[in-house]
Structures are given as structure tokens and as C-alpha cells.
Amino acid sequence: MSATSAIAAEVSTLSWDALGTSVVLRHTGPAQPALRTAVEAELTAIDEVASRFRPDSELRRLSSDHPQPISPRLHEAIALALRAAELTDGAVDPTLGAELIRLGYDRDHSQLTAVDPATSLSPPRILATRTRRPAWAEIELQENPPRVRLPAGVVLDLGATAKALAADRAAAAARRAAEDPPHTGILISLGGDIALAGPPPEEGWAVHVTDDHRDGPDAPGQTITLHTGGLATSSLTTRRWRTGPGPHDAHHHILDPATGREAAPVWRTVSVAAATCADANIASTAAVVLGDRAPQWLERQGLPARLVALDGTARTLGGWPA
Amino acid sequence: MSPDSVRARDSSLRRLRTVNRVVIGGAVVLTGLLSDVAANAFPGHTRRASAATIPATSTGTSAGTGSGTPATSSSRHRSRHHSLQPPAQAPSPQTATAPTATAAPQPVAPSAPVVSGGS
Numbered sequence: 001m002s003a004t005s006a007i008a009a010e011v012s013t014l015s016w017d018a019l020g021t022s023v024v025l026r027h028t029g030p031a032q033p034a035l036r037t038a039v040e041a042e043l044t045a046i047d048e049v050a051s052r053f054r055p056d057s058e059l060r061r062l063s064s065d066h067p068q069p070i071s072p073r074l075h076e077a078i079a080l081a082l083r084a085a086e087l088t089d090g091a092v093d094p095t096l097g098a099e100l101i102r103l104g105y106d107r108d109h110s111q112l113t114a115v116d117p118a119t120s121l122s123p124p125r126i127l128a129t130r131t132r133r134p135a136w137a138e139i140e141l142q143e144n145p146p147r148v149r150l151p152a153g154v155v156l157d158l159g160a161t162a163k164a165l166a167a168d169r170a171a172a173a174a175r176r177a178a179e180d181p182p183h184t185g186i187l188i189s190l191g192g193d194i195a196l197a198g199p200p201p202e203e204g205w206a207v208h209v210t211d212d213h214r215d216g217p218d219a220p221g222q223t224i225t226l227h228t229g230g231l232a233t234s235s236l237t238t239r240r241w242r243t244g245p246g247p248h249d250a251h252h253h254i255l256d257p258a259t260g261r262e263a264a265p266v267w268r269t270v271s272v273a274a275a276t277c278a279d280a281n282i283a284s285t286a287a288v289v290l291g292d293r294a295p296q297w298l299e300r301q302g303l304p305a306r307l308v309a310l311d312g313t314a315r316t317l318g319g320w321p322a
Numbered sequence: 323m324s325p326d327s328v329r330a331r332d333s334s335l336r337r338l339r340t341v342n343r344v345v346i347g348g349a350v351v352l353t354g355l356l357s358d359v360a361a362n363a364f365p366g367h368t369r370r371a372s373a374a375t376i377p378a379t380s381t382g383t384s385a386g387t388g389s390g391t392p393a394t395s396s397s398r399h400r401s402r403h404h405s406l407q408p409p410a411q412a413p414s415p416q417t418a419t420a421p422t423a424t425a426a427p428q429p430v431a432p433s434a435p436v437v438s439g440g441s
Contacts, residue, residue, distance in 0.1 A: 011433075021441045087406055163441075191441030206416055206435035213439035223416040223435050229409030235440025271438060275407035283406055301405070304412045319412035 011201060018043045019163065020053075020108050021191030022213070025174060028185040028201055038177035039170040039188065046166040049074040050158045052097060053108045059158065064150040067140070075146035078139070080278055081161045085136040088286040093257035095135040097155030105253060134257060159253070164232055164281035167195035171277075187226075189213070194231040195277035209271040209306060211237045222306065222314070224321055230277030234284040235269040236262075254288050266291035269308040272298070273320070279303075 012031040015024045018040065025039050049071055051057040058074050070078070081094035138151040150156065167190040175197040178184035186197040187205050192213030196205060203225070210221030212235065217223070234254060256263040270287040274280035283303050287294035295317060298305045304320040316322050416435070 024436050026436060187436060189436045189438065192438045193441070194436065194438050204414065207413075208435040208437045210437060210439045213437045213441050215437070215439065217435045217437055219437075219439075221439070224413040225416050226413055227409075227411040229411075231413070231438050233438045233440055238440030269440060273409050273413050275409055279406045302408045303406060304408065318408070321413060321415040 019047055019051075019166070019190065021163075022189075023191075024187070024189035025170075026187040026189075026205070027174065027178070028183075028199070029178075029180070032177075032179055034177045034179075035174040035186070038173040042170040042173045043166055043190070045073060046077065046162055046169070050077045050162040052155075052157055052159065059156060062148070062150060062156070064154050065152040067142070067147050067149040070146045070148050072146055075141065075143065075148070077158050077162050077165055078141055078148055078156070079143075080165050081156070081158050082136060082139060082141060084161050084282040084285075085134070087282060088289075090134045090136065090257050091286040091289040092160065092282055093134060093136055093255075094156050094158055094161070095139070095151075095154045096255045096257060096260065097157035098153070099255055099260040101155065160234075160281055160285050161278060163190055164193050164195075164230070164276075164278040166190055167193045167277040168230065171195035171197040190277075192233050193277050193281055194226070196226060196228055196230060200227045207231060209233055209269075211235050211269045211308070213238075220312070222321075226273065229273060229275045230280045231271065231273045232277055232281035232284045233269060233271040234281070234288045236265055236288065237268055254285060256289050263289045264291055265310055267294060267307045268310050268312070270294065271306045271320075273304040 011026060011028055013024065013026045014031070014036050015022060016036075017023065023039065023043065025036055027035060047054065047057070049058040050073075052059060054060060058071055062068065062070070078094070081092075084092040085094060135151050135154045139154070140149040142148070167188050170190070171186045171188040174186045174188065175181050175184055178186075178198075181198065184198050185200045185205075187200075188195045188197075194205075194207060205226045206223060207226050208217040208219070208221055208223045209231075210219040210233075212219070213233070236254060254263045255261065267288055270284045272280045272283040272287065274283060280303075283298065283301060283305070287298055287305065287307065290297055294307060295315065298307075298317050302318060304318040305316070306320050307315045307317070309315070
């Protein structure tokens with residue numbers, strides 16, 4: 001794990017790698033090692049319970065078709081995933097783990113065969129659409145004591161929402177760990193999913209939205225200022241892999257629950273701001289899945305959003321700066 | 323039986339009836355109060371989500387949104403999470419100033435914008 005540290009007069013920044021992606025911790029005031037410690041503890045904790053790739057994670061140990069006790073943290077992660085499914089009428093579905101595995105996403109993305117970034121996004125080959133009741137609606141989740149019963153054969157994938165949850169929790173934890181919590185502003189970026197806590201700097205937090213968070217602030221996109229809440233960006237241009245040489249062997253990670261295949265490419269990248277990173281992530285993921293219906297749906301939610309079409313044309317909604 | 327005895331009996335019966343009413347009424351109120359206390363003291367419940375069936379489409383792009391009965395769940399869950407929440411303050415155009423920095427070049431420069439993108 002590599003780390004860099006930079007101390008500025010007003011804002012401090014740390015960056016390192018975790019959970020298979022990059023972490024940025026930026027906060028007002030001088031550097032405080034306790035903040036990184038708090039963030040790392042949160043990230044480790046969510047990885048231990050919700051990772052689909054760690055053989056020892058609590059999620060991997062879950063079996064289906066009978067009630068079983070779970071940790072409060074996994075309960076929180078599953079509850080958030082079910083909330084995402086409910087609020088999007090199933091567009092964001094946590095029960096697509098088996099479909100992702102069938103498409104070859106059965107290990108950490110870094111171990112998959114990468115797709116040439118120049119490879120165009122093509123519609124998936126759809127064999128059938130689903131008419132059955134969605135599996136997420138059959139999950140029984142009990143709060144106290146925390147227990148869950150998964151329908152037979154269901155493999156949970158909490159990837160989308162769990163990362164955003166981790167960002168929200170890490171930002172809150174870092175603020176609690178600060179020497180002066182009421183006057184410390186926190187920004188956490190977890191693979192481009194951003195959570196804020198506490199008072200921002202006077203000029204706000206500068207954030208550049210683009211297709212791939214690894215491309216840096218000079219990549220084509222837009223730089224905006226955030227003051228509160230969270231921001232998430234979902235893109236079809238990242239987390240892609242190949243299972244063969246054919247045009248239908250290039251896959252991406254955002255699936256359409258109606259088909260069990262990759263979401264049809266309508267928007268290349270969608271960024272959404274919300275009260276939390278989790279809500280922003282739910283909305284950005286849903287928007288990619290919804291395709292043509294995304295703008296209307298986002299406007300109904302009242303969420304500021306920026307949608308980038310396949311040709312690079314950007315459309316802004318809900319108070320997102322033009 | 324003398325008239326005095328009859329009056330005494332009727333009076334006792336009336337008092338007994340009043341006492342019965344008070345006891346029954348009190349029992350009903352007490353039962354309600356205890357039920358409420360118990361419900362709040364032991365909040366465990368099973369949540370089972372329900373949702374509309376995802377409709378078939380010919381284009382393969384539908385996720386079922388907006389075309390079926392809204393999903394429902396327990397009232398306690400719904401009251402907490404009834405909708406996605408917008409930020410208290412919408413994003414604004416970038417301001418010209420940035421925090422001052424003193425460090426050497428870093429992978430994430432202290433004054434550079436943080437990048438949000440797909441991961």
C-alpha cells in the first residue's frame with residue numbers, strides 16, 4: 001500500500017490504495033494521522049463484511065434459503081442495498097452476483113483481462129427479459145437481532161452501494177477523530193465516490209467530474225464546487241473486462257436487472273450530487289441502467305446531475321452548474 | 323325483605339357496577355399502554371421487501387422503473403428512507419481560488435480538484 005502526504009496551510013491531503021481502488025482523504029487544517037487511521041478502520045471493516053472477492057468475508061459465508069445471524073455492519077450494507085432497489089423500483093439490484101459471475105466478473109477486477117479503452121460500447125446480446133418477481137423482494141432482513149434470509153440461489157453483490165456507504169462512514173469517522181471536530185471539514189473520495197462531512201473550506205471543495213477517476217483533473221470533464229453531501233459518478237467506460245475476442249465478449253459491470261446483462265449504452269457517464277454519497281451512488285447507477293428514462297427519473301428525484309452521452313455531449317439537470 | 327334492605331342491596335349493586343366499569347376501563351387503558359411500551363422496548367421485526375414484477379420489454383433496456391406498483395416494505399423502514407435526498411446545497415461552478423499548498427508534487431496535489439469518475 002503506497003501513501004502520499006501533503007500538508008497545506010489550509011487543507012491537507014492524503015492518498016493511498018484500498019479496496020482495489022484509490023482513496024483520497026482531504027481535510028481542513030493541518031495533517032492529523034488519526035484521521036487516516038479512522039478512515040482505514042472503516043474501509044477494512046466494510047471490506048471484511050461486504051466484499052464479494054474475499055473468501056473470508058461475511059458476505060461470502062452467507063448461504064441462502066435459511067435465516068442466519070449477521071453483523072450490524074452487514075445488516076446496514078444489505079439494508080442500504082434493499083433501499084436502493086426499492087427507491088429505484090429494482091433498477092439497482094443487489095441480487096445480480098450470479099449474473100456478474102456468469103459474465104466473468106468472479107474475482108477482483110485487477111485480475112481480469114482488460115478491455116482496450118478504445119473499444120466502443122456496444123449493446124449486449126439479449127436472449128430474454130425477466131418477468132418473474134425480482135429476487136431482492138424476497139430477501140428477509142431482520143433488524144434486532146440482525147438476521148437475513150436470502151432466497152435460494154441468490155448471490156448478493158453489494159459492490160455499488162457498499163463502496164458509497166464506506167465513503168459516508170469513513171468521512172463521518174474521520175471527522176469524529178479530528179482534534180477539533182466542529183471546525184474540521186472532511187472530503188473522502190473512494191474510487192471517485194465522494195462523501196463530505198463537517199464545514200467545507202470557505203471556497204468549497206473543488207471536484208472534477210470525468211469518465212474515469214484515475215484520469216486526473218486534466219481529463220475532459222467539468223470542475224465544480226461541492227459544499228455538502230456526496231457525489232457519485234457511474235460510468236460504462238471503466239471496470240470493463242473481456243472474456244474472448246468477439247464484440248460481445250467485452251463486458252462492463254453495470255447490469256440491467258431486466259435482462260441480467262450489461263445495461264444498454266445510452267449514457268457513457270452519469271454524475272449525481274445528493275445528501276449522502278450513498279444516495280448519489282444509487283441515483284447515478286440507476287440512471288445508467290434507465291438509459292433514455294434517466295433524465296425524467298432524476299428530475300423527479302430532485303437531484304443535481306450531469307449525464308454524458310456516448311458522443312460526449314453533456315446534459316445537466318436539477319441545479320447542476322451548466 | 324324490608325325496603326331498607328332492598329335499597330341497601332341496590333345501592334351496593336350500583337357501586338359494584340361502577341367499580342366494575344372502572345376496573346374494565348382501567349384494564350383496557352393499561353393493556354394499551356403496556357403494549358406500546360413493549361413495542362418500543364423490543365423493536366425487532368422482520369422486514370420483507372416487496373416489489374412489482376419487472377415487465378418484459380422488447381428492447382432489453384427496461385429495469386421496470388416507473389411501470390409497476392411501487393415497492394413497499396415495513397412502515398418503520400419506509401419512514402426512514404422514503405426517498406433519495408438532494409444535497410443541502412447544490413454544486414456550484416468552480417471558484418477561482420484554491421487552498422494554498424506547500425508540498426512537493428504529489429499524485430494528488432493538495433490544491434488540485436479531487437476527481438470523481440467511474441472506478
